[in-house]
Amino acid sequence: MTTNFYPKIRDIVNLDLIPGDFEFLRESIEDALDNVYYRNLIFQRSKERDKLFFKADLKIESEFQLKIPGTDLVVRLNPPLEVENTPLVTPGRLEL
Helix, strand or coil, X not given: CCCCCCCEHHHCCCHHHCCHHHHHHHHHHHHXXXXXXXXXXXXXXXXXXXXXXXXXXXEEXXXXXXXXXXXXXXXXXCCCCCCCCCCEEEEEEEEC
């Protein structure tokens, strides 16, 4: 049986780039990224260097929660399943 290796997304996300106005989200983001892994990462930058494009398959092994401090708002992905607990693997895309 082969084991697939997925590096942690947290290893490529530089949380030091979070603007000071959003520093209150840092801990929530760190906690959320602890159980998110990736493979098939594609990174592109426009010729003008003004746009970025990231694409990867994301593997979320447990429930992904991003709590918004000061509110009751929680973003949830991959909530626990009643039948079996299988990881969610989904394509992700981000354009800046």
